[in-house]
Amino acid sequence: MIAFDNVAYSYGGGELLSEISLRLTPGSFHFLTGPSGSGKSTFLKLCYAELLPTAGSVTIFDREVRSLGRDEVARMRRRVGVVHQDCQFLDHLPLAANVTLPLAVTGRETNAQDLADLMAWVGLGQLADALPPALSGGERQRAAVARAIITSPDVLLADEPTGNLDWEMSLRLLKLLVELNRMGTTILVATHDLNLIRNAKQQVAARVLRISNRRIQLAGADL
Amino acid sequence: MTLRELLSEIATPDRQADRVVPPSGHTAWLTGFTAGTMAFLAVFALALSLAAGRLADRWGEALERTATIRISAPEEQMELQTRAVLDLLATTPGVASARALTDAEEHALLEPWFGSDLPLDTLPIPRLIELQEEGEGYDAQGLRQRLAAEAPGAVLDDHLRWRQPLAIAASRLRLLGGVSILLILASTAAMITLAAHASLAANAKVIGVLRLVGARDIYIARAFVRRFTLRALTGAAVGTGAGLLAVALLPSADAAGGFLTGLGFQGAGWLLPLLLPPVAAVTAFLATRAAAFRKLKELT
Numbered sequence: 302m303i304a305f306d307n308v309a310y311s312y313g314g315g316e317l318l319s320e321i322s323l324r325l326t327p328g329s330f331h332f333l334t335g336p337s338g339s340g341k342s343t344f345l346k347l348c349y350a351e352l353l354p355t356a357g358s359v360t361i362f363d364r365e366v367r368s369l370g371r372d373e374v375a376r377m378r379r380r381v382g383v384v385h386q387d388c389q390f391l392d393h394l395p396l397a398a399n400v401t402l403p404l405a406v407t408g409r410e411t412n413a414q415d416l417a418d419l420m421a422w423v424g425l426g427q428l429a430d431a432l433p434p435a436l437s438g439g440e441r442q443r444a445a446v447a448r449a450i451i452t453s454p455d456v457l458l459a460d461e462p463t464g465n466l467d468w469e470m471s472l473r474l475l476k477l478l479v480e481l482n483r484m485g486t487t488i489l490v491a492t493h494d495l496n497l498i499r500n501a502k503q504q505v506a507a508r509v510l511r512i513s514n515r516r517i518q519l520a521g522a523d524l
Numbered sequence: 525m526t527l528r529e530l531l532s533e534i535a536t537p538d539r540q541a542d543r544v545v546p547p548s549g550h551t552a553w554l555t556g557f558t559a560g561t562m563a564f565l566a567v568f569a570l571a572l573s574l575a576a577g578r579l580a581d582r583w584g585e586a587l588e589r590t591a592t593i594r595i596s597a598p599e600e601q602m603e604l605q606t607r608a609v610l611d612l613l614a615t616t617p618g619v620a621s622a623r624a625l626t627d628a629e630e631h632a633l634l635e636p637w638f639g640s641d642l643p644l645d646t647l648p649i650p651r652l653i654e655l656q657e658e659g660e661g662y663d664a665q666g667l668r669q670r671l672a673a674e675a676p677g678a679v680l681d682d683h684l685r686w687r688q689p690l691a692i693a694a695s696r697l698r699l700l701g702g703v704s705i706l707l708i709l710a711s712t713a714a715m716i717t718l719a720a721h722a723s724l725a726a727n728a729k730v731i732g733v734l735r736l737v738g739a740r741d742i743y744i745a746r747a748f749v750r751r752f753t754l755r756a757l758t759g760a761a762v763g764t765g766a767g768l769l770a771v772a773l774l775p776s777a778d779a780a781g782g783f784l785t786g787l788g789f790q791g792a793g794w795l796l797p798l799l800l801p802p803v804a805a806v807t808a809f810l811a812t813r814a815a816a817f818r819k820l821k822e823l824t
């Protein structure tokens with residue numbers, strides 16, 4: 302689904318990530334951990350072609366990212382749900398319109414009931430008409446998750462989706478991710494939250510990738 | 525880009541696509557204002573160009589490169605001098621042909637001035653010789669001297685010649701009017717391009733979000749293009765209307781008399797300015813579209 306082959310990335314200074322070779326197989330569930338500033342967000346951005354590798358090759362849905370035209374990148378992104386670490390919205394549109402944006406940009410209709418169910422599940426049922434700037438950090442994160450999964454993407458990439466959530470809400474969100482994974486969605490979640498990872502491991506065969514020393518390794522079962 | 529694409533772009537509002545870009549207060553106003561002002565100016569440039577064209581045509585016609593030689597001589601010398609002048613003209617470079625007007629033709633010329641009951645036969649009417657120029661024309665000074673020597677009663681009347689520079693100036697003016705319209709269009713395109721760039725840059729975050737959720741460039745560009753096209757169309761329509769009104773309110777040139785036909789439009793000429801709003805819309809469409817695609821590549 303997404304494959305890294307000897308990838309390196311640098312923002313211009315020294316290399317932030319080096320010699321990364323790994324494969325996210327369809328239906329897999331991965332966590333990505335590592336110290337702050339180690340490059341988790343950078344790695345996720347490489348996964349949906351917001352950044353292009355400075356060396357090596359990244360393949361998404363069997364296409365080398367550098368060979369993709371702008372329209373092809375757009376089409377690829379429709380199959381990838383992304384939850385940014387700094388959830389960005391269209392601040393002038395109400396939350397409901399923001400959540401359904403991925404459907405709107407491809408001219409698809411939104412099923413009102415599906416939307417209501419989704420908003421209720423992430424605990425935003427009452428906030429459909431609120432404007433994004435008026436939301437709390439946690440509410441924004443949940444809205445970003447809702448927006449990322451409304452298209453039933455093949456892959457979900459989430460950057461600290463529970464960073465601002467209380468434990469109960471985190472578990473609720475995790476359940477949603479596990480459910481999606483059971484239905485076939487490939488999932489990659491960057492997080493610091495070891496409790497969340499432990500809890501997930503009880504529900505699915507989640508694996509943990511750890512960034513250390515610019516490399517990414519599969520963590521052992523010692524978590 | 526086809527015309528159909530353009531029309532569908534303007535005619536089928538995609539509410540959702542329009543809303544993804546936040547409303548942009550003052551740039552919207554400025555674009556409309558610019559298009560309006562430019563259309564207003566273009567109306568005058570057009571009026572000037574058309575009026576100058578009419579003048580050039582009229583003066584050009586009047587010129588026809590002819591001149592007359594008037595011979596006033598005593599009865600008995602008339603025939604002799606006429607012959608002498610015709611012979612002289614036959615050998616003058618720059619004169620294509622020359623012929624004496626018949627009595628009947630002369631009478632016809634004088635009738636409007638003196639009426640038909642005047643006994644012209646009894647009056648000493650000068651003989652008129654009409655000549656046609658060719659090539660560079662004749663040397664008027666030289667011809668006058670030779671006439672004075674050969675036929676003392678002959679006077680060269682080339683009064684129409686002074687109009688030649690005016691006719692040239694008029695067609696130059698028509699050209700300038702046309703060039704002005706092109707320049708006005710070009711500056712409209714330039715200003716709309718700048719406004720579109722500014723608008724796109726101001727919405728960089730919005731564009732980032734749209735790209736993230738899989739919007740193609742064409743979808744993002746459309747919201748901007750539609751907006752600018754409609755603004756240019758509306759602004760230019762208002763500007764054209766105001767310009768036409770101003771031209772219509774110009775004092776009638778006929779009252780002032782003379783050969784000036786005035787700066788107004790005539791007949792079907794009034795329809796020509798109606799092309800300005802659509803032309804402004806097409807210009808805005810192309811300019812914004814080009815700007816949007818270029819800027820989108822820059823931004824993400």
Ligand SMILES: Nc1ncnc2c1ncn2[C@@H]1O[C@H](COP(=O)(O)OP(=O)(O)OP(=O)(O)O)[C@@H](O)[C@H]1O
Nearest residue numbers: 312313317335336337338339340341342343344386
């Ligand atoms: N656009 C950029 N230009 C230059 N350097 C950058 C840029 N984005 C990130 N960096 C640097 O790259 C490093 C990794 O950033 P990244 O956001 O990937 O870390 P992270 O692992 O996600 O951290 P966190 O856990 O705090 O979110 C940081 O040192 C950061 O300063």
Ligand SMILES: [Mg+2]
Nearest residue numbers: 341342386460
């Ligand atoms: Mg990060």
